[in-house]
Amino acid sequence: xxxxxxxxxxxxxxxxxxxxxxxxxxxxxxxxxxxxxxxxxxxxxxxxxxxxxxxxxxxxxxxxxxxxxxxxxxxxxxxxxxxxxxxxxxxxxxxxxxxxxxxxxxxxxxxxxxxxxxxxxxxxxxxxxxxxxxxxxxxxxxxxxxxxxxxxxxxxxxxxxxxxxxxxxxxxxxxxxxxxxxxxxxxxxxxxxxxxxxxxxxxxxxxxxxxxxxxxxxxxxxxxxxxxxxxxxxxxxxxxxxxxxxxxxxxxxxxxxxxxxxxxxxxxxxxxxxxxxxxxxxxxxxxxxxxxxxxxxxxxxxxxxxxxxxxxxxxxxxxxxx
Amino acid sequence: xxxxxxxxxxxxxxxxxxxxxxxxxxxxxxxxxxxxxxxxxxxxxxxxxxxxxxxxxxxxxxxxxxxxxxxxxxxxxxxxxxxxxxxxxxxxxxxxxxxxxxxxxxxxxxxxxxxxxxxxxxxxxxxxxxxxxxxxxxxxxxxxxxxxxxxxxxxxxxxxxxxxxxxxxxxxxxxxxxxxxxxxxxxxxxxxxxxxxxxxxxxxxxxxxxxxxxxxxxxxxxxxxxxxxxxxxxxxxxxxxxxxxxxxxxxxxxxxxxxxxxxxxxxxxxxxxxxxxxxxxxxxxxxxxxxxxxxxxxxxxxxxxxxxxxxxxxxxxxxxxx
DNA sequence: GTGAAAGCGCTAACAC
DNA sequence: GTGTTAGCGCTTTCAC
Numbered sequence: 001x002x003x004x005x006x007x008x009x010x011x012x013x014x015x016x017x018x019x020x021x022x023x024x025x026x027x028x029x030x031x032x033x034x035x036x037x038x039x040x041x042x043x044x045x046x047x048x049x050x051x052x053x054x055x056x057x058x059x060x061x062x063x064x065x066x067x068x069x070x071x072x073x074x075x076x077x078x079x080x081x082x083x084x085x086x087x088x089x090x091x092x093x094x095x096x097x098x099x100x101x102x103x104x105x106x107x108x109x110x111x112x113x114x115x116x117x118x119x120x121x122x123x124x125x126x127x128x129x130x131x132x133x134x135x136x137x138x139x140x141x142x143x144x145x146x147x148x149x150x151x152x153x154x155x156x157x158x159x160x161x162x163x164x165x166x167x168x169x170x171x172x173x174x175x176x177x178x179x180x181x182x183x184x185x186x187x188x189x190x191x192x193x194x195x196x197x198x199x200x201x202x203x204x205x206x207x208x209x210x211x212x213x214x215x216x217x218x219x220x221x222x223x224x225x226x227x228x229x230x231x232x233x234x235x236x237x238x239x240x241x242x243x244x245x246x247x248x249x250x251x252x253x254x255x256x257x258x259x260x261x262x263x264x265x266x267x268x269x270x271x272x273x274x275x276x277x278x279x280x281x282x283x284x285x286x287x288x289x290x291x292x293x294x295x296x297x298x299x300x301x302x303x304x305x306x307x308x309x310x311x312x313x314x315x316x317x318x319x320x321x322x
Numbered sequence: 323x324x325x326x327x328x329x330x331x332x333x334x335x336x337x338x339x340x341x342x343x344x345x346x347x348x349x350x351x352x353x354x355x356x357x358x359x360x361x362x363x364x365x366x367x368x369x370x371x372x373x374x375x376x377x378x379x380x381x382x383x384x385x386x387x388x389x390x391x392x393x394x395x396x397x398x399x400x401x402x403x404x405x406x407x408x409x410x411x412x413x414x415x416x417x418x419x420x421x422x423x424x425x426x427x428x429x430x431x432x433x434x435x436x437x438x439x440x441x442x443x444x445x446x447x448x449x450x451x452x453x454x455x456x457x458x459x460x461x462x463x464x465x466x467x468x469x470x471x472x473x474x475x476x477x478x479x480x481x482x483x484x485x486x487x488x489x490x491x492x493x494x495x496x497x498x499x500x501x502x503x504x505x506x507x508x509x510x511x512x513x514x515x516x517x518x519x520x521x522x523x524x525x526x527x528x529x530x531x532x533x534x535x536x537x538x539x540x541x542x543x544x545x546x547x548x549x550x551x552x553x554x555x556x557x558x559x560x561x562x563x564x565x566x567x568x569x570x571x572x573x574x575x576x577x578x579x580x581x582x583x584x585x586x587x588x589x590x591x592x593x594x595x596x597x598x599x600x601x602x603x604x605x606x607x608x609x610x611x612x613x614x615x616x617x618x619x620x621x622x623x624x625x626x627x628x629x630x631x632x633x634x635x636x637x638x639x640x641x642x643x644x
Numbered sequence: 645g646t647g648a649a650a651g652c653g654c655t656a657a658c659a660c
Numbered sequence: 661g662t663g664t665t666a667g668c669g670c671t672t673t674c675a676c
Contacts, residue, residue, distance in 0.1 A: 001435060031622075046431065046432070046435040046436075047435070048376070048435070049372075049483050050372040050373075050376040050381065050436070050485055051373075051376050054370070054372040054373050054376050059372065061415075068401070069400050069401040069404060070394065070397050070398045070400075070401045070587075070604075072392065072394060072397070073393050074390045075391055075394070075397040078391050078416070079390070079391040079392045079418055082391060082416060083420070084419065085642045086417070086429070091415045091417070091433070091436075092415065092416055092417075093383075093413045093414065093415055094400070094404060094414055095404065095408070095413070095415050096401055096405065097413075098405070107408070109368070109458035110368070111413070113368040114370070115373045116412075183580045194394035198635075205519070212587065212590075212591050232486075240591070243591060243593055246593055247593075252603045263323060264533070265392075266588045266591065268534075269534050269561050269562070269565060269588065269592075270591075271565055271568055271569075271593065272594075311398065321414070
C-alpha cells in the first residue's frame with residue numbers, strides 16, 4: 001500500500017505539497033499538481049482514512065442509525081444516503097438498533113464520537129435525548145422534526161388530506177385509521193391531520209405494530225367499526241389489513257377501500273395494487289446527507305419537508321351502498 | 323472528549339497500562355485495571371477508532387458490499403452482519419453498488435484499504451477479480467463460492483430438489499424454470515440441480531431480471547410453454563409471475579403452481595401466500611461476519627453452506643387435469 | 645506556492 | 661506487570 005510519503009518522493013515534492021495537491025488542488029502550482037496526481041495514480045495510492053481523520057480531527061464517515069435495516073422503508077433511505085455519501089467521498093457506517101431504544105443509546109454513544117456526522121432515523125427516542133446528541137456533533141434527523149435541529153421529513157399532513165379527499169370523492173364517509181406506535185412522531189403527525197377534511201368521520205382503531213402482522217390484527221376491528229375505508233399507518237400495515245380482509249371473504253375495494261403510506265415496492269406488487277401516499281425515501285436520504293455536509297456553515301439548522309404524493313392504484317374504489 | 327492519556331493520568335498509570343486495561347484486561351493487575359476502568363467510566367472515555375486503527379495497523383471496520391440495499395434479500399443479510407459485528411465491537415461500512423460492476427470495482431478499491439475485512443455480496447463480479455480482491459485483505463464471499471476463498475452460501479441444489487419433489491408429488495410433470503441473470507453464480511447453481519429429479523420435465527424460460535418486473539415479463543412465456551408449475555429464480559420474480567398470471571385470469575394454484583426462492587417477508591404477505599425455498603439470510607450475515615473474524619487464524623479458507631428449507635404455503639397445489 | 649516540523653490518540657515493541 | 665519510547669500516515673501551522 002503506497003503512502004502519501006512515497007507519492008511525494010516519486011513526484012519530487014514534499015509530503016505537504018502532495019497532501020495539498022490531493023485535497024486543495026487550487027493551492028498547488030499546476031505543474032506540481034500534475035506530477036503528484038500522476039505519481040499517485042501510478043503507485044495506486046489510496047489515502048489512509050484513519051490517518052486523515054486522526055490528523056485533521058474530523059471523520060469523513062457518516063453514521064446512519066436506523067431501527068430496522070430489513071424494513072424496506074429504512075433500507076430505501078439507507079440506499080439514498082449511501083449514494084449521496086459516495087458522491088461526496090464519504091463512507092456510511094450503518095447501525096441497526098433493532099427497534100430497541102436502549103440499544104440505540106448505546107450505539108449513539110459508540111458511533112457518534114467516531115463519525116463526522118450522524119443521520120438519525122429514530123421515531124421513538126425521547127426528544128431531549130435527540131437534542132442532547134445534537135450537542136455532541138453534526139446531526140440530521142430523518143422523518144421527524146425537533147425544534148432547533150436540522151431535519152428531513154415529509155409533509156404527511158397533506159398526504160393524509162389527499163388520501164381522505166380521495167376517499168371522500170369516492171363516497172366514503174366513515175374511514176378507519178389504523179395507527180402506528182403511540183410514541184412515534186410520525187403517527188402523531190398523521191393523527192393531527194385526520195380532522196382536516198370535513199364530511200369524513202374518522203374511526204380511530206388505535207395503535208398497532210407498524211408491520212404486516214399489525215394490520216392483520218387491526219382488520220377485524222375495522223370491520224366491527226363499520227368503516228367502508230381504511231387509512232393505515234404504513235404500507236406494511238395496509239397490506240396486513242388487506243390480506244386479513246380478503247381472508248375473511250371481503251372484497252377490496254368492493255367492500256372496503258384501503259390506503260397505505262410510504263409506497264414501498266410491495267405496495268405495487270400487491271393485488272389489488274395498493275393506493276398509498278408515496279414518500280420520497282431515497283430523496284430523503286439524499287437531502288439528509290447533503291444537509292449534514294452544510295451543517296457547520298448554515299446559520300440556522302435547516303428543516304426540509306419533502307412533498308408527498310397520493311398514488312391511486314386498485315385498493316380504493318366507490319363506497320359500497322349501505 | 324476524554325483521551326486515553328487523560329484516563330491514564332486520572333488513574334495514576336501510564337498510557338500503556340491504560341491501553342492494556344481496556345484491550346487486554348488479563349495483562350494488568352486487578353487493582354490497576356479497576357482504577358483505569360473507573361476513570362474511563364467517570365470521564366466518559368470513548369476510544370478514538372482512527373487512532374486505534376492507525377496505531378495498530380488494522381481497521382476494526384467491516385466493509386459490506388451489496389448490489390442493492392433496497393432489495394430485501396441484501397437488506398436482511400446486512401442486518402445480520404450488523405448485529406454480529408456490533409457484538410464484536412466492530413462497525414459496518416456499507417456500500418451499495420447499484421447492480422453496477424464498474425461501481426463495484428471503484429468501491430472495492432476505495433473501501434478495501436480502509437477496512438479490516440470485506441464481506442462481498444457480489445453475484446456478478448468476475449471470479450478472477452474476486453480472487454484478486456481476496457489477496458488484498460480478509461474477504462468473505464456471501465451467496466457464492468469461489469474455490470480457495472472463504473464463503474457463506476446456501477445449499478440451493480437441495481432446495482431446488484425439494485421444490486421439484488414437492489411439485490412432483492402434487493402431480494406436476496412439466497415445470498417451468500424462470501432464471502435470473504445469466505452471469506449469476508446462484509442462477510447457475512439452481513440450473514445445475516434442475517435435472518436431479520426424475521419424472522419432472524423442465525422447461526427453461528430463460529434469464530430474467532431478478533425483480534418483480536422480470537417475473538411479470540416471464541409469466542406469458544410460462545403459459546405458452548404449457549407448464550403447470552413454475553420455479554422462479556427468487557421470490558420477487560415469483561411474485562411478479564403470480565401477479566401477471568392472476569391478471570390474465572389464471573388461478574394460482576388452481577391453474578398453475580408457483581414456487582419462489584429466498585422467503586422474503588413479502589412472500590408470506592402475498593395472496594396466495596408464496597411457497598418458497600427459505601434461505602437463512604440473517605444467519606448468513608452472522609456466519610460471514612464470524613468467518614471474517616477467524617480468517618487469519620484459519621488454516622484453509624472455510625466454506626459454510628447453509629441448509630435451506632422448503633416452506634409450503636398456498637401458491638402450490640395439485641396439477642390441473644389436462 | 646512550498647517545505648519543515650509538530651503532532652492527532654493510540655498501540656506495540658522493548659526494557660525493566 | 662509496568663513504564664518508556666517510537667511511531668502509524670496524514671494534515672496543518674509556521675516560516676520562507
